[in-house]
Amino acid sequence: TCWAPTGTISFAMDCDTTGIEPELALVKYKLLAGQGDAVIKIVNQSVPRALRTLGYDKEAVERIVAYVEEHGTVVGSPVLDESHYPVFATSFGSNNVLLWQAHVKMMAACQAFTSMAISKTVNLPENATVENIMEAYVLGWKLGLKALAIYRDGSKRSQPLTTKEKTGEGALDENAQPADRASVRKRLPDERPSITKKISLAGHEGYLHVGFYPDSGEPGEIFITMAKQGSFVSGMMDAFATAVSIGLQYGVPLETFERKFKHVQFEPRGFTGDPDIPVAQSIVDYIFRYLGRLMEHRGQSGARTIELPGDGVEQPADRVLVSAGAEGPPCPNCGDITVRAGSCHTCPQCGTSTGCG
Structure with a gap:
């Protein structure tokens, strides 16, 4: 192809448009490659020159340019004559927009003066249909073009040039309320205190590693290593621990994870060999x-209490049944979950039986 400059080269050469392209918009934003969501605002520098050519004086030119910078279009300017609107028509925008046929016809007018194809994109609006795209190619063929590139506005998640400062998922909502808390990840230092606990549940053995922040003593990471490496349980526990660790480092309280995952039931389940938690409904439940x-023993979370209905006695919150899918009713003595023992239910914490009658 020929008829450069195109793309970034045109900006380096301080051109308002690329090749024989019409202006995308009088005010546009260019996404900077490798800079995340960073953009630069580009205002067409040919507008003042065109206005002077049309006979507007200095004061009128300044007023129109100020209007364009604020509204991104000349439409509605109290100074500009409406008959001059077509001079400032652009490819994209909500008004004063060139039809896609004009792109093709401009290329056809220039094709006779070059032996190669023209580097030019035919811009179609966001609501363009498949039929419109087919019509563009057919029209280009009829007019003798050697190549034709089509782009529908908004068809890509991100595009180098846009008429909005941010689009898509990164769009700024003017009515959005500021976040209550900044989502900043607080990583643990290279050296931090930790403990390792051996896990044994229904024949599955492994180790729980908990790392703590040195300044606050709060947990900031957990690792779960199961003895059967490569197994489904081992892989799931490894991924689960990573997700929980990231949540802790982003400020999710440990109590939130406790409320969600205590008493969750799935295999393997059974006896743990831990005198404090002799029976667990799953590895996640036990952890x-x-x-x-x-954390209660370390004096970090404090004793959280909750009143059980009917008895007026306050019990530790971690002994209250929180799962609707629990195997048995809550223990009438301590409030912990009970497990089936024959036709009865027995509390694994205090040993109370609900009776077999």
Whole structure:
């Protein structure tokens, strides 16, 4: 192809448009490659020159340019004559927009003066249909073009040039309220205190590693290593621990994880060999009941209490049934979950039986 400059080269050469392209918009934003969501605002520098050519004086030119910078279009300017609107028509925008056929016809007018194809994109609006795109190619063929590139506005998640400062998922909502708390990840230092706990549940063995922040003593990471490496349980526990660790480092309280995951039931389940938590409904259930007790013993989370209905006695919150899918009713003595023992239910914490009658 020929008829450069195109793309970034045109900006380096301080051109308002690329090749024989019409202006995308009088005010546009260019996404900077490798800079995340960073953009630069580009205002067409040919507008003042065109206005002077049309006979507007200095004061009128300044007023129109100021209007363009604020509104991104000349339409509605109290100074500009409406008959001059077509001079400032652009490819994209909500008004004063060139039809896509004008792009093709401009290329056809220039094709006779070059032996190669023209580097030019035919811009179609966001609401363009498949039929419109087919019509553009057919029209280009009829007019003798050697190549034709089509782009529908908004068809890509991000595009180098846009008429908005931010689009898509990164768009700024003027009515959005500021976040209550900044989502900043607080990583643990290279050296931090930690503990390692051996896990044994229904024949599955492994280790729970908990790392703490040195300044606050709060947990900031957990690792779960199961003995059967490569197994489904091992892989799921590894991924689960990573997700929980990231949540802790972003400020999610351990108590939130406790409320969500204590008493969750799935295999393997059964006896743990831990005198404080002799029976667990799953590995996840055991881990978060253990972490809750650990933090209470470390004096970090404090004793959280809740009143059980009907007895007026306050009980530790980690002994209250929180899962609707629990295997048995709450223990009438301590409020913990009970497990089936034959036709009865027995509390694994205090040993109370609900009776077999």
